[in-house]
Amino acid sequence: MEPRDGRQGATRARASTEEREADPDLDAAAAADLARSGPALAAVFADGVEQGEVDRDDDDRRGEEADPKQGVYLVGARGVRGQSAAILITWGTFKAVRLPPPPPQRLPILAGLMKRRSRRSPVLRHLVRAGAAGTVAAAFAVPLLRKRLRVPAPVTVAACAAGPLALAVLYPRSKKRDVALYAMQMWAFTMVHEMPYDDPEALRRRLRSRYPIAVDRVLGAGALPNTRLQRAFARLPRGGPFDRVLAWTHWLWFVEPYLALALILMRDNERFPRAARQMAAVFDLGCAVYFAVPTAPPWWAAEQGITGPDDVRRVMVEVGEETWGSAWPRMYGALGGNPWAAMPSLHFATSVSAALSLSEAGRVEGALGWGYAGTLGFALVYLGEHYVTDLIAGAALVALVRRGELLAEPLVIGVNRGLQRLERLANG
DSSP: OOOHHHHHHHHHHHHHHHHHHHOTTHHHHHHHHHHHTHHHHHHHHTTOOOOOOOOTTHHHHHHHHSBTTTTEEEEEEEEETTEEEEEEEETTEEEEEEOOOOOOOOOOHHHHHHHSOOOOOHHHHHHHHHHHHHHHHHHHHHHHHHHHHTOOHHHHHHHHHHHHHHHHHHSOOOHHHHHHHHHHHHHHHHHHHHGGGGSHHHHHHTOBOSHHHHHHHHHTTTSOHHHHHHHHTTTSOTTSHHHHHHHHHHHGGGTHHHHHHHHHHHHOGGGHHHHHHHHHHHHHHHHHHHHHSOBOOHHHHHHTTTTTTOOOOOHHHHHHHHHHGGGHHHHHHHHHOOTTBOSSOHHHHHHHHHHHHHHHHOHHHHHHHHHHHHHHHHHHHHTTSOOHHHHHHHHHHHHHHHHTHHHHHHHHHHHHHHHHHHHHHHTO
């Protein structure tokens, strides 16, 4: 015995067939109805995909989507040679009804012009290159002439800061450009670092000397760590091998951060931008603190009698006079810069930053970097150049730069994109 639903379905199918035979205009009427809805269907299916295999569950959907009065089931619209069409299925037959194509869409005049790829203007290219070249030249000329021309400090700082950015516009990225960029960055730091000492009397009125002494006496259990170290090794001859090794460790700092970056550049060029960016941020933020809170080093405070019973020698000068003789005053004058730039210790901060970057490059490189950073930290305190407080502040500065990198990343990406657009304009 057939199921009741099956008999009813067969009865409906026979009735539909008889109705279609009795009314031959049914298909034409259905097509007319479909044609009237053509614009709406064309808007939805104009970009339809190629006709594929009909889903196996079409029979189930037919019961939901068919018109029970007309026995019509609309499967869908397919792209037929760039035009829209619909497959019209009736019970027992099917036919394709071609729908009229949608009216062509016209873009607004401005949008149409923007879609056209315009040629870069040679005039604009020359203007961008000339502006960038002038900015690079100003980064060197302004700090050298600032005293003679009485250039305001903010103008000098802006000129120095813009130099590396302008160089990035002039030349596409390469290893040579990376090196030149960082060299300009360090030129800018050197010039700006010395600026607070242009007026020593004004700077001295803002000088801070006592707060690091108070902190270091707590760390040293009542005495400065500088004094404790110098007394512990007082039996060794002054200017002997021990003093010389530590003095040379300090002098090597003037090249160590750059050697570390050069090694990273040669080993893995992709790591270089991040390492150089972090190093530059440490230098620049430390320089900002020098402007805001000028702080005297322990050797200077001892010379002024501020350290009280804690005497602190400046061992580096003793070794320098014996090592370099008459050339030492000129060397010291060239490298001395601002003597009241002790907090934070950028010597220690940059060596720690270099050690971290070298550790990411390899175990051997990291071991060398940390070995130098630890030796330098000991030397800076023993030689009387920095308080332990200065070293702690330097390490904290490195941590701040690395932790804050994610926060600064959107700004860095935005600046890089702007520079890349200008670089494409400048280089055609």
